[in-house]
Amino acid sequence: MISGLRDAASQTTRAVHGELAAAFSLEGRTAVVTGSATGIGRQTAITFALAGATVVLADRAEEALAETAAAVEAVGGTALVVPTDVSSKEAVDDLARAAVRGGGGRIDVWANVAGIIRNGLVMDLTEADLDAVLGVNLKGVIWGCAAASRVMKAAKRGSIINVASAGGEMPAPTLAAYGTSKAGVIQLGRIVATEMGPYGVRCNTVAPGFIDTPMTQRGWMDADGVVDDARRAAIVDVRSAQSPLATIGTPHDIAYAMLYLAADASKFMTGEVLRPNGGVHMP
Ligand SMILES: NC(=O)c1ccc[n+]([C@@H]2O[C@H](COP(=O)([O-])OP(=O)(O)OC[C@H]3O[C@@H](n4cnc5c(N)ncnc54)[C@H](O)[C@@H]3O)[C@@H](O)[C@H]2O)c1
Structure with missing residues (x-):
């Protein structure tokens, strides 16, 4: 009798596990991840692959992109590598075509993660730096949303996820180019959500806090890549x-938020901003 009850209880537990697994599964789905050569994008691609997706890896850093593909394959995933400069509309449209061709005729998830930062006071901003930051962070995300929207509109389903930053909402000196680009990404996500909702397509934003990635590691490395431990400790302390x-965050902290927004677990969420930022900003 008792063992019968125990069996019934463990079957219920397994059923609950099965329900959760389905809600967070990307099995049979194709996910494009830009900026997937390093940092948050790389971990997002690995996490999506662990959830069952075929991942389409897009970045302009080709060598590092191949390392991400190897990491995806090492966890049993399938990766398609498409070297891409996201600031070019033509390149992003080519990426979408390659993803549909190589991803079983579908794109279920499109994560716009690629980004760059240039710090400087607004009075010192150069045209080259402004163009570079807006070109990748804003134009690149717009072209990604555009390409994903066209494919997903026809399929009448899909999830677009854009990576912004706490710096897109919290004003701070030297973020004129970067912070403004990320504020644009947040508003873009809401606009795309309103345009695409009627077609069953969701668009959400992840706005990370300070994460230990190559982007931030440059703050404590010299030009040859040698780490200044004292400088690292000082920056991490602040x-x-x-x-x-x-604490500061890790790429995993962001990848799990990305997985939630990619999967059916978040099917009632669109036009939203998730803020895995350690609580540094609570609007
Ligand atoms: N690390 C942080 O603290 C932090 C905080 C908030 C937001 N973010 C955002 O997270 C995203 C990922 O950053 P990360 O920290 O992993 O940095 P990262 O430098 O490790 O990764 C950025 C990736 O984008 C790629 N990229 C840059 N320009 C590109 C282009 N034109 N075309 C294609 N790929 C391009 C790079 O090659 C790199 O692989 C960025 O959008 C960044 O702004 C990072």
Whole structure:
């Protein structure tokens, strides 16, 4: 009798596990991840692959992109590598075509992760830096949303996820180019959500706080890539002190938020901003 009850209980537990697994599964789906050569994009691609997706890896850093493909394959995933400069509309349209061709005729998830940063006071901003930042962070995300929207509109389903930043909402000196581009990404996500909702396509934004990736590691490395440990400790201390959790984030912290928005678990969510930022910003 008791063992019968125990069996019934464990079957219920398994059923719950099955329900959760389905809600977070990307089995049979194709996911494009830009900026997937390093950092947050690389971990997002690996996490999507672990959830069952075929991942289409897009970045302009070709060598590192091949390393991501190897990491995806090492966890049993399938990766298609499409070297892409996201600031070019033509290149992003080519990426979409390659993804549909190589991804079983479908794109279910499109994550716009590629981004660059140039710090500088607004009075010192050069045209070259402004064009570079807006070209990747804003134009690149717009072209990604455009290409994904066209494919997903026809399929009447899909999830677009754009990566912004806490710097898109929190004003701080030297973020004129970067912060403005990320504020644009946040508003773009809401606009795309209104345009695409009627077709069953969702668009959401992830706005990370300070994450340990090559982008931030450049702050404590010299030109040859040698780490200055004292400088690293000082920067990490300052950034951690801004968080109620007294820590900085990892690429995994962002990849799990991306997975939630990619999967059916978030099917009632669109036009939203998720803020895995350690609590540094709570609007
Ligand atoms: N690291 C952080 O603290 C942090 C915080 C908030 C937001 N973000 C955002 O997260 C995203 C990922 O950044 P990360 O921290 O992983 O940095 P990262 O430098 O490791 O990754 C950025 C990736 O984008 C790629 N990229 C740059 N320009 C490109 C282009 N024109 N075409 C295609 N690919 C291009 C790079 O090659 C690189 O692989 C960025 O959008 C960044 O702004 C990062």
